[in-house]
Amino acid sequence: MMNTNAPMAGSEKLTVSIIGASGYSGAELTRLLLRHPHAELEHLYAFSQAGNRFSELYPAITCDKTLEHYSGQCESDLYFLALPHGEALKLLPALEKAGKAVIDLSGDFRLRSTLEHEAFYKQTKPETACLTYGMPELFHERIIGARSISNPGCYATSILLGLAPLFLSETENRVTQVNCTAVSGISGAGRSSKTELSFSEMSENMRAYKVGIHQHTPEIMQTLGTSVTDPSFDFTFTPMIGPFTRGIYAGLTLRLEKPEQAETIESLYRDFYRTAPFVRVREQMTEVRHVVNTNFCDIHIASSSKTGSVVIVSAIDNLLKGAAGQAVQNMNLMFGFDETEGLL
Amino acid sequence: MMNTNAPMAGSEKLTVSIIGASGYSGAELTRLLLRHPHAELEHLYAFSQAGNRFSELYPAITCDKTLEHYSGQCESDLYFLALPHGEALKLLPALEKAGKAVIDLSGDFRLRSTLEHEAFYKQTKPETACLTYGMPELFHERIIGARSISNPGCYATSILLGLAPLFLSETENRVTQVNCTAVSGISGAGRSSKTELSFSEMSENMRAYKVGIHQHTPEIMQTLGTSVTDPSFDFTFTPMIGPFTRGIYAGLTLRLEKPEQAETIESLYRDFYRTAPFVRVREQMTEVRHVVNTNFCDIHIASSSKTGSVVIVSAIDNLLKGAAGQAVQNMNLMFGFDETEGLL
Amino acid sequence: MMNTNAPMAGSEKLTVSIIGASGYSGAELTRLLLRHPHAELEHLYAFSQAGNRFSELYPAITCDKTLEHYSGQCESDLYFLALPHGEALKLLPALEKAGKAVIDLSGDFRLRSTLEHEAFYKQTKPETACLTYGMPELFHERIIGARSISNPGCYATSILLGLAPLFLSETENRVTQVNCTAVSGISGAGRSSKTELSFSEMSENMRAYKVGIHQHTPEIMQTLGTSVTDPSFDFTFTPMIGPFTRGIYAGLTLRLEKPEQAETIESLYRDFYRTAPFVRVREQMTEVRHVVNTNFCDIHIASSSKTGSVVIVSAIDNLLKGAAGQAVQNMNLMFGFDETEGLL
Amino acid sequence: MMNTNAPMAGSEKLTVSIIGASGYSGAELTRLLLRHPHAELEHLYAFSQAGNRFSELYPAITCDKTLEHYSGQCESDLYFLALPHGEALKLLPALEKAGKAVIDLSGDFRLRSTLEHEAFYKQTKPETACLTYGMPELFHERIIGARSISNPGCYATSILLGLAPLFLSETENRVTQVNCTAVSGISGAGRSSKTELSFSEMSENMRAYKVGIHQHTPEIMQTLGTSVTDPSFDFTFTPMIGPFTRGIYAGLTLRLEKPEQAETIESLYRDFYRTAPFVRVREQMTEVRHVVNTNFCDIHIASSSKTGSVVIVSAIDNLLKGAAGQAVQNMNLMFGFDETEGLL
Incomplete structure (x- = not known):
């Protein structure tokens, strides 16, 4: 299957941001993306922790960024959403409209059946809200061609x-x-x-x-x-x-x-x-x-x-294969990088 | 069913000893028996640890006894055996011959099938080597009447x-x-x-x-x-x-x-x-x-x-319901004490 | 020094209650007092947890009492206060007026210097609010004669x-x-x-x-x-x-x-x-x-x-020598029981 | 101070081996050196574990090497010694004679005073057995010029x-x-x-x-x-x-x-x-x-x-700043790499 995502020019990096960078999955994403050779981590967004320096929360990760309040920004090529269930549902439409790629780590877009979603998450959601399920070992080709991915549960x-x-x-x-x-x-x-x-x-x-x-x-x-x-x-x-x-x-x-x-x-x-x-x-x-x-x-x-x-x-x-690591693995496939890039 | 064990006279205590008191189950037995109102803990026997004071190994348990080498002594009314698999098989005959009650915490006497014993324990044993299975919730009456008990695995x-x-x-x-x-x-x-x-x-x-x-x-x-x-x-x-x-x-x-x-x-x-x-x-x-x-x-x-x-x-x-506690519960039933004595 | 607390008649028990029984120190007090031969645990009081059964919070402790809301009750002989700093200050006067003995586990009554109290606890307190410091190894005689005790910090x-x-x-x-x-x-x-x-x-x-x-x-x-x-x-x-x-x-x-x-x-x-x-x-x-x-x-x-x-x-x-155990040791001294009663 | 170690040509890598790779420090060294851009990890030597695959001991570290028995090999440019105290003393002379650089993680070469060495390590050692103390924050220049380094204790x-x-x-x-x-x-x-x-x-x-x-x-x-x-x-x-x-x-x-x-x-x-x-x-x-x-x-x-x-x-x-990480930091200084290479 063709890779529909814009191919990266040799020296240019994919710009990425994380919405929900203050939680454990967001922090692991930060750590992985900072050392990824083809990604440039731009913004770390958070809500209650906005305004704090990332390194105050996670001093073991060398990162001098400040957690910013997310209010609809969409300059990066790819957004990782590491938010409580229900929040990504609200943010995805605008990001997609702006032509951004998205990897969502919540459960919001995993299920085709809205009935089962509502039964297990106790939240309503639109029928269309289902993205490619980002488990590379099973859906390798689909992920390569996807614009947005729903990252599996741990x-x-x-x-x-x-x-x-x-x-x-x-x-x-x-x-x-x-x-x-x-x-x-x-x-x-x-x-x-x-x-x-x-x-x-x-x-x-x-x-x-x-x-x-x-x-x-x-x-x-x-x-x-x-x-x-x-x-x-x-x-x-x-x-x-x-x-x-x-x-x-x-x-x-x-x-x-x-x-x-x-x-x-x-x-x-x-x-x-x-x-x-x-x-x-x-x-x-x-x-x-x-x-x-x-x-x-x-x-x-x-x-x-x-x-x-x-x-x-x-x-x-x-937090890695069950969340942030698998998300980066998905990014690698989506954007034509080696599947293991930044993960070994 | 009648209790065939000698009834305890009002003020007289059951004398008990532990063979294998230096392991974790032996130590818990020591702790429980020291505070049991109807039992008098006489001897703590060990092998490699013989000669050491019990309190050096387990300072959290107040006990001033020294671990003695076991070489066939049998003065107590009841012996708890807390030994590696295979050891109790060697000791039981002499204790029974001397008319002593025994509660064995190993797997030596649990199985009626010598075939299964040999398959799972990689040790041979005589066909007769099976004692009443000491799970009071299932075999209450049999335990009351038993002279020797095989305490269940954890x-x-x-x-x-x-x-x-x-x-x-x-x-x-x-x-x-x-x-x-x-x-x-x-x-x-x-x-x-x-x-x-x-x-x-x-x-x-x-x-x-x-x-x-x-x-x-x-x-x-x-x-x-x-x-x-x-x-x-x-x-x-x-x-x-x-x-x-x-x-x-x-x-x-x-x-x-x-x-x-x-x-x-x-x-x-x-x-x-x-x-x-x-x-x-x-x-x-x-x-x-x-x-x-x-x-x-x-x-x-x-x-x-x-x-x-x-x-x-x-x-x-x-170590308690899965070993020492259940062993004391068995002792309580065998000797006509309240089932919970020393255990609450 | 004479023991000024009412001596216990042979068979009669000291009635005790705990205010603040839902915290860790309160729970350990509950456990110790339930098995104390000379104390009768009457009431367990709590605030946010009032109405819940104690055994739902601490199933490892066999106790069928319900946590009651404390609103000034004072029927017991002795009250243990296991409350956040500042709370005991409010409750002591009424308990003392009602002639009750008190053992307070907070820092409210430990310091003679109100200046130092205010500097370290960031709370004001009256100059008179200092009780006998309940460290039995140092103040044995004073504790025997005391009506109220301030239990030391851990x-x-x-x-x-x-x-x-x-x-x-x-x-x-x-x-x-x-x-x-x-x-x-x-x-x-x-x-x-x-x-x-x-x-x-x-x-x-x-x-x-x-x-x-x-x-x-x-x-x-x-x-x-x-x-x-x-x-x-x-x-x-x-x-x-x-x-x-x-x-x-x-x-x-x-x-x-x-x-x-x-x-x-x-x-x-x-x-x-x-x-x-x-x-x-x-x-x-x-x-x-x-x-x-x-x-x-x-x-x-x-x-x-x-x-x-x-x-x-x-x-x-x-939680024991640093809180509940020492509190019971103080109770033992105050009421003429053996110092180790219920603690070995 | 001049760097007396052979400068690395642009594309050529420093060859390194670890003697004592089966312990925790040796394993961390392995992990760090495998991803170091300027080092080529050649041999992992061990003693009791020789013959086993490294990945059986440490599956979290991706490494397909087998632990080899060390018997005097000296083909690598640099040897890390991660051995029990006393062992490096025996190996250093031959390695130095063969012109190899050494970073020793034991206590064998830390002390100038043989008297103090013998008092604290209960082992004799020759008076000359003292190497540059590899704490880069204190002895930066000396480390740059050193052929052999004694890595500090944790x-x-x-x-x-x-x-x-x-x-x-x-x-x-x-x-x-x-x-x-x-x-x-x-x-x-x-x-x-x-x-x-x-x-x-x-x-x-x-x-x-x-x-x-x-x-x-x-x-x-x-x-x-x-x-x-x-x-x-x-x-x-x-x-x-x-x-x-x-x-x-x-x-x-x-x-x-x-x-x-x-x-x-x-x-x-x-x-x-x-x-x-x-x-x-x-x-x-x-x-x-x-x-x-x-x-x-x-x-x-x-x-x-x-x-x-x-x-x-x-x-x-x-295991890192207290052992393997600091050892790699020393290697970086000794061989003119960036001090943080492979460590961030």
């Missing part, structure tokens, strides 16, 4: 990458059931001041939440070619938070129609991801620390049985 | 208590599948000097291990009335360790033959555990911190669906 | 117990300088919803704060027989928070007029604390985990030099 | 950078006393399998150690122009470990002959470090998380008093 990324080969490969076998138990680091809740996310409450603690009703459910189902309301397989999702800051660790327990050896499944996965620079199908057990501060998704086929059950473990850094 | 406790009502109640519905993903605190690996359990490797980390082959699997199956080799339902178990010291947090995803409302299941659980002082069926989501330093098992029916899937979350302190 | 407890023998013993040597660097667990900031105390900000982090201006400074100076404004020795205090929930770990670096062997200092400390059941002068290095969940203060004389410098390390559980 | 780095301006600037005031209390992350102890560094022992814990006898003491004194045996000012050092993996947080309490305003001291520091790209003198309080994963040393003048006391807080990443 849980959705770890779960979909752990499931995709069994659903999207040409195979005669069929997945009849998926049970996801995924533990997220606490940064997944954002830069927060909630008592229940304080160190004193979460150190040495674990807690499940939103069991069966997490908002990443519909984007998982949609991407696997089905829907929440009329699913083609039985699906459960148990999200948990654990006492660590970064990472998602997902245990995926599937049932296949016909039993399959772990080695066969591993082959299928290696084949499926053979051109994906950020997915590592590993013989060794995956661990959160293997992927923290990287854009990798590590996948290990942990077991399979004669009854057709399969356990797959997948791990990502929720 | 994962097995959290998983079995989370499953038992659906398996062991009179009900026409049937569980066709159970998927367990359980995260243990690192103390579950014992007082260890392994690099992979060092703070630097495990802080901000998670790791699955022994997926599908964990040695607590057969005792779970046996207790649910089936076996690993010829199971009556489909079972998977994904153990993980997470960055906390104490606790097990188990997410149990079941399939029922017929869908059931969460409320109905909750009723069944409340009913099943109505006389169990340490199981709390809760409306609120369970958390590890709710049970740490207690003998409680907290259970929450988190969701159920029209397809028959049910998610249940269960939490225990692995 | 930092002040760890620092004062680490310094007292050198200041308050009969000795010809003199301390010319004290430098305190003390690291507190994050629960010291209370049950909080501040972003800077969230898990994501504090895991793997440390931060000093209020260097030289911490409000526990004047009570330390006052107790050592001097004042902030005209000190008899040079004093610095660097408080820090570290990534743990409970505990204070204080490194105290002193200068003596005349050099002294560590062994000599250790003797002095052992002698000074020989009747103190909760201070342990240890040969072994102290650690936070040695005292967490206990009422102990562990002290180790870590080094002394030919120049007169001495390093002393002291550790407490900030 | 504590020494955080403490010396926090003290140097007051000792090494032209000023009429004089420091009469320094008390250091510094908390290190647990990775400072290396990739270890000691029980006392296990997660279960160190989570929620703190512990001081080697008080007054830490081996970084003599290099601090030597660098400040004095000695342990005949010090020109009174010095104490209390090292602690806390429950975090990376970082050192140092609280430095000084006494000046003449009192000085914090602002004046801050000016002095800003001036002293005005050309130092990795030292940030900050108005804001420093925190560990501000420097983790960076090569920065953050310094804050926290307080000063009328008595001449000053509290300074300094923070580094112990």
Whole structure:
């Protein structure tokens, strides 16, 4: 597919800005974009934190910009939106009208079904509000041709990458059931001041939440070619938070129609991801620390049985492959840069 | 059932000793037994740590005893064995011959099937080596009458208590599948000097291990009335360790033959555990911190669906309800004390 | 000194209530008082949390009471006040007028100097608002005779117990300088919803704060027989928070007029604390985990030099010996119970 | 001073190898050197881990090299030695003889005084075994001209950078006393399998150690122009470990002959470090998380008093500015690269 985005001239850089740069995903975007060889980070926009220097909030990131109040500016080529759900819906029309490319990290534009959006996000949205789903390992060509991208959710990324080969490969076998138990680091809740996310409450603690009703459910189902309301397989999702800051660790327990050896499944996965620079199908057990501060998704086929059950473990850094890293990966594809540029 | 253990005279105390008092479970046993109103803690035995004062290893526990080398002593009424797998097998015969009561915290005497024992523990054992399984919520009467008890494994406790009502109640519905993903605190690996359990490797980390082959699997199956080799339902178990010291947090995803409302299941659980002082069926989501330093098992029916899937979350302190606390609860039943004595 | 508090008849219990039971210190008080053999816990009062069940906030503590709104009730014999600074000042007069005993855990009544109170707490208070300073190791007799007690601050407890023998013993040597660097667990900031105390900000982090201006400074100076404004020795205090929930770990670096062997200092400390059941002068290095969940203060004389410098390390559980545990210890003395009752 | 190291031709890269690449410092060196634009990482040498792939030990670092057994190879231009104390002493002579440049991260070559070396390291060494002390902020010119460098200790780095301006600037005031209390992350102890560094022992814990006898003491004194045996000012050092993996947080309490305003001291520091790209003198309080994963040393003048006391807080990443990062900074200076190359 042709790359419809304006090609970059040799020495010229893509100008980019971040709206919502004061949160954790915005900060990681800032860090990645500052060192990206083909992007020039122009503006960091924020709301409650506008007026503060970025480096006061995140001294570990060398950046001398001040957080500016966003009020409709649109001089950059590309805008990253890292805002609470509902906010990007308001900003996108003007940015698109001004001919700007957009990568939105919220859930606002992920779902084709407005019904499911409203059920899981408790927010209404127009029927047209759906953008190309920016998971490069699955939608490489579409992303290359897109003007605007909806960046996947963090849980959705770890779960979909752990499931995709069994659903999207040409195979005669069929997945009849998926049970996801995924533990997220606490940064997944954002830069927060909630008592229940304080160190004193979460150190040495674990807690499940939103069991069966997490908002990443519909984007998982949609991407696997089905829907929440009329699913083609039985699906459960148990999200948990654990006492660590970064990472998602997902245990995926599937049932296949016909039993399959772990080695066969591993082959299928290696084949499926053979051109994906950020997915590592590993013989060794995956661990959160293997992927923290990287854009990798590590996948290990942990077991399979004669009854057709399969356990797959997948791990990502929720702020990188689950948010800012994947967003930059999408930018790389959209603008014809090497997919790994600025990410290794 | 009659209590066959010698009844305690009013003012006389049960004399108890611990073999393997230097590990984490042994230390918790020491703490609990020192404050137990009807038990007199006589000897703390250890092997590599023999000769050291207990209080040098565990200054938070007020105890002026010295760890003694165990070489066959048997003056106490009751012996707690908190030893690595395989060691209790060697010690039990002499203790039983001397007429002593024993509560063993290892896996040595849990399984009726020597075949399964050998497959999961990689150790041979005599066919007769099986003791009453000391899970008071399920085997109350048998424990009261027992001379020797095999204390359940920590994962097995959290998983079995989370499953038992659906398996062991009179009900026409049937569980066709159970998927367990359980995260243990690192103390579950014992007082260890392994690099992979060092703070630097495990802080901000998670790791699955022994997926599908964990040695607590057969005792779970046996207790649910089936076996690993010829199971009556489909079972998977994904153990993980997470960055906390104490606790097990188990997410149990079941399939029922017929869908059931969460409320109905909750009723069944409340009913099943109505006389169990340490199981709390809760409306609120369970958390590890709710049970740490207690003998409680907290259970929450988190969701159920029209397809028959049910998610249940269960939490225990692995060193208490998962080891030392449950052992004392067993002692209480065996010797006619109040079941909660010394545990609240 | 005579115990002026009404002696407890053999079987009758002291009735106690807690105002401010929803915070961490209030919760620990609840836990301790529920198991105290001579106290009957009557009411748990709270403000924003009034109406909620205590067990919803703290499921690890077995207590079926509901948090009640406090509006001047005074039926109990003794009131524990565990409130933000400034609140106890308002409540004490009515409680005293009603003839009630009070143990206040805030800073409201610790300082004799209203000038220093106002400088460090940024709050005015009446000149008379000073109660007996409830540090049993230093003011045993006064506490026995007191009707109302001001419970010491957590930092002040760890620092004062680490310094007292050198200041308050009969000795010809003199301390010319004290430098305190003390690291507190994050629960010291209370049950909080501040972003800077969230898990994501504090895991793997440390931060000093209020260097030289911490409000526990004047009570330390006052107790050592001097004042902030005209000190008899040079004093610095660097408080820090570290990534743990409970505990204070204080490194105290002193200068003596005349050099002294560590062994000599250790003797002095052992002698000074020989009747103190909760201070342990240890040969072994102290650690936070040695005292967490206990009422102990562990002290180790870590080094002394030919120049007169001495390093002393002291550790407490900030919520127990630094708050609720010490408060119960004070209650025990005031009402003629054994000093350790309910605390071992 | 002239750069005596062979200048790099435009496109040619410096070839470098690491001896001791399997430990934490070696791994960080690997990560930094792989992305360094002017260095070509040739060999990773190890001992017990030889034969294993580097990426099995450190999957978060993208590197396809195998750890090789070191047996005297010397083809690279520069060797980094990241070995236990005592090992570099054995390897240096052959490397120097072969004309290789060396940066040693151990303590083997830091001290001019063999007497102090033997007292603190409990190892003998030849009198000549002392290399240029690689602290670029203090010895910029000497490092540029050096063939071999002794990289400073982690504590020494955080403490010396926090003290140097007051000792090494032209000023009429004089420091009469320094008390250091510094908390290190647990990775400072290396990739270890000691029980006392296990997660279960160190989570929620703190512990001081080697008080007054830490081996970084003599290099601090030597660098400040004095000695342990005949010090020109009174010095104490209390090292602690806390429950975090990376970082050192140092609280430095000084006494000046003449009192000085914090602002004046801050000016002095800003001036002293005005050309130092990795030292940030900050108005804001420093925190560990501000420097983790960076090569920065953050310094804050926290307080000063009328008595001449000053509290300074300094923070580094112990594995970067305290080890591998500083080593690469030294390489940059030695070989005429930009000082920050590969480090921002």
